[in-house]
Amino acid sequence: MESTPPYLRIVEELRRRIATGELGPGDRVPSTRQIVREWGVAMATASRALTALRQENVVRAVPGVGMVVSGPEPTPADRGARVAARRGSGRGVTRDQVVRTATEIADTEGLAALSMRRIATELDVPTMSLYRQVRGKEQVLLLMADAAFAAHRLPHAFPPGWRAQLELLCRIQWSIYRRHPWLAQVISLTRPLMAPHAVAHTEWALRALAGHGLDQHAQLHLVATLANHVRGTAISLEREAEAEQDTGLTDDEWMQAQADVLAALLTAGEFPHLARLTRSPVDLNVESLFEFGLQRLLDGIADLLEQ
Known part of the structure; x- marks a missing residue:
């Protein structure tokens, strides 16, 4: 049984990477989100x-960049050598790399951290060189969304029954949002992204509802309502991750910290129904809301089809 606290094991591994030169000044x-996924x-x-690590002055925070290894900044030649070693000398930046x-x-850091300049910094190239591959941030977001949907391809075979088909579709969409919390902010139902792999989801849903007596108005609104439920619930994913990163508290820990405030509100007697519910705590979270x-x-939809 390991006695070392998990955070210390992470500290030791990052120290090792710095000591061996895997991470240089x-x-x-x-980031915290990368650590969550890796460990x-x-x-x-x-x-x-x-x-x-920051208290030990091993790392320091750089605005607009994140946490970096402390020490003398590498010269342009040093940085260029490392980049060349990573992606091959003489290779230009490709659209896929962007x-x-x-x-x-x-x-790892949320949509707010994304900019053309930041992408260029990560690739260690001039910002303007990115525009040889993309028109700007809007196109980058479109390509990011399309790539996210493309990585979770829809099955070629349909499960039997419209309900199983739509449920499968929604669960695939939910898994995409869970993997990329920022995506919910990019997707719009009234101004949909013209991303082929995202449009394929709409086609799948319409095919599931075809042949059940619904007119086009009803079909499209049902598809949009289902998609909006998944996306609307997923909007909370990035905000919760940011709140947890900022406060260092999980949702449960935050609620426990607010226990006295909530108790004072309920004791006043203005919210009797809510007070009755809180006597037997209900597990309310994004997963339960989605389900x-x-x-x-x-x-x-089943009731509507029966009519």
């Missing part, structure tokens, strides 16, 4: 590990 260290720990544990780098930034809402929407 000025290099970005894994499978809570956001609070990841934050604690980076805080410990999209992958942008996605990594958004996955409950999905089944109720499918129940409603």
